[in-house]
Amino acid sequence: MTPLLKRREFLIQSSRAGIACCAVLMGASRLAHGNSMPLKAGEPIDPKSLNYCGYKCPADCTFLLASQKNDPELKKKAYEQWKIKEKYNVDFDPEKIYCFGCKNREKPEGLVLTNCTVRQCVISKNLDCCVECRDLDGCKKELWDQFPDFKKIVVEMQKQYFTQQAG
Numbered sequence: 001m002t003p004l005l006k007r008r009e010f011l012i013q014s015s016r017a018g019i020a021c022c023a024v025l026m027g028a029s030r031l032a033h034g035n036s037m038p039l040k041a042g043e044p045i046d047p048k049s050l051n052y053c054g055y056k057c058p059a060d061c062t063f064l065l066a067s068q069k070n071d072p073e074l075k076k077k078a079y080e081q082w083k084i085k086e087k088y089n090v091d092f093d094p095e096k097i098y099c100f101g102c103k104n105r106e107k108p109e110g111l112v113l114t115n116c117t118v119r120q121c122v123i124s125k126n127l128d129c130c131v132e133c134r135d136l137d138g139c140k141k142e143l144w145d146q147f148p149d150f151k152k153i154v155v156e157m158q159k160q161y162f163t164q165q166a167g
């Protein structure tokens, strides 16, 4: 029997596991949860309410809170947790380390956002989210390669989205 995904649970647990926002930065080993969580049948998928990859930033994200509070200590924590040095070879500077969320167009885009190839791609296609993209299944972007279980979940979300669109 195909497991159904409880999307809300997934979003909560995946954020704790450190996947997606931004999975590319967090390291594949943190992906402890995969497609074993069931997707709640009938729960509508709203691409506008999701981040570009299908993730949803948790309100208590360390990086987000650090940025909102402009708190250097918290920013340092996020800098280390998101492995900014390893990923971008950027030294810690509280003025340069911030993230206000994947879709927050009113705030400057930090390193995490500007380096996300999925985000760039979705914006270039004028979509709200990868769940709308017919190329998702075969998409080879780094995010999907690093987090195949996350991709499976987004593919499942897409199936549900297309079904709901057809209905």
Ligand code: SF4
Pocket (backbone or CB within 6 Å): 020, 021, 022, 023, 024, 051, 052, 053, 054, 055, 102, 112, 113, 116, 117, 118, 119, 143
């Ligand atoms: S699209 Fe990229 S920047 Fe946005 S939440 Fe997903 S991984 Fe993070």
Ligand code: SF4
Pocket (backbone or CB within 6 Å): 117, 118, 119, 121, 122, 125, 127, 129, 130, 133, 134, 135, 136, 137, 139, 140, 141
């Ligand atoms: S090709 Fe489609 S699935 Fe891949 S990143 Fe771009 S919008 Fe998302």
